[in-house]
Amino acid sequence: MKPAATQSAADVYSETCPSRRALELIANKWALLVVPALRRGPVRNNELLRQVGGISQKMLTQTLRELELNGLVVRSDHGTVPPRVDYALTELGASLSKALLAVDRWAEAHHDQLRPASRRTGR
Amino acid sequence: MKPAATQSAADVYSETCPSRRALELIANKWALLVVPALRRGPVRNNELLRQVGGISQKMLTQTLRELELNGLVVRSDHGTVPPRVDYALTELGASLSKALLAVDRWAEAHHDQLRPASRRTGR
DNA sequence: CAGGATCCAGTGGGATACTG
DNA sequence: CAGTATCCCACTGGATCCTG
Numbered sequence: 001m002k003p004a005a006t007q008s009a010a011d012v013y014s015e016t017c018p019s020r021r022a023l024e025l026i027a028n029k030w031a032l033l034v035v036p037a038l039r040r041g042p043v044r045n046n047e048l049l050r051q052v053g054g055i056s057q058k059m060l061t062q063t064l065r066e067l068e069l070n071g072l073v074v075r076s077d078h079g080t081v082p083p084r085v086d087y088a089l090t091e092l093g094a095s096l097s098k099a100l101l102a103v104d105r106w107a108e109a110h111h112d113q114l115r116p117a118s119r120r121t122g123r
Numbered sequence: 124m125k126p127a128a129t130q131s132a133a134d135v136y137s138e139t140c141p142s143r144r145a146l147e148l149i150a151n152k153w154a155l156l157v158v159p160a161l162r163r164g165p166v167r168n169n170e171l172l173r174q175v176g177g178i179s180q181k182m183l184t185q186t187l188r189e190l191e192l193n194g195l196v197v198r199s200d201h202g203t204v205p206p207r208v209d210y211a212l213t214e215l216g217a218s219l220s221k222a223l224l225a226v227d228r229w230a231e232a233h234h235d236q237l238r239p240a241s242r243r244t245g246r
Numbered sequence: 247c248a249g250g251a252t253c254c255a256g257t258g259g260g261a262t263a264c265t266g
Numbered sequence: 267c268a269g270t271a272t273c274c275c276a277c278t279g280g281a282t283c284c285t286g
């Protein structure tokens with residue numbers, strides 16, 4: 001058994017650590033955008049489609065489903081006609097959104113400091 | 124010119140905003156692991172290969188090159204034999220590593236709270 | 247409005263082999 | 267040691283069409 005107290009031992013640098021799964025869940029640009037997009041409260045599908053520029057319905061649904069399956073998001077289907085479904089973060093999701101928001105903010109704040117790297121020249 | 128003061132208008136939620144490129148640069152699990160792995164100072168290739176469990180030489184090189192091109196990492200080739208090359212974060216990279224480290228820490232701290240979504244069964 | 251189902255081109259990324 | 271070069275295929279994700 002485990003001494004409970006301190007512990008953790010969770011090491012995302014270890015290939016076999018289950019925390020890797022958590023990391024892979026959020027290591028894609030749509031999750032990085034969708035999660036923080038929900039931080040202010042429930043948002044409807046269509047609203048997300050508009051907020052998250054460039055995302056397709058397919059990827060939005062897929063991303064939300066994945067997050068829902070992992071308990072980061074809750075889906076509320078009001079069962080009305082026309083349909084109204086909205087998504088909200090769970091507490092767990094909210095804790096994650098803080099970390100991801102910081103990443104988004106970093107991108108916004110520093111993108112202009114990146115080397116024009118990617119083939120600025122050619123073409 | 125612009126008042127520079129407050130906002131920067133950079134909006135990662137806009138498909139066309141250049142900050143998207145920054146986001147996509149770091150929205151993958153290897154970058155999420157490699158960048159924080161460099162936060163304590165220069166690290167050699169082989170060392171990274173061992174530290175970042177599961178990464179292949181190919182992906183390590185690819186990730187490092189991408190980061191280098193964008194000015195997040197500096198590569199130092201000592202030109203010796205046998206070869207000795209090490210990588211270090213630039214200041215910009217260091218600022219990013221803080222945000223990414225928080226994400227890694229989140230994964231380590233909360234992975235056991237994720238629903239056993241592994242339900243890949245369906246199919 | 248929310249979203250499933252398909253099709254399919256593009257790419258991510260592992261395995262393996264070779265080099266200075 | 268630190269890469270580069272191939273082969274190769276599973277998956278990513280956009281486009282398009284369909285439904286309750």
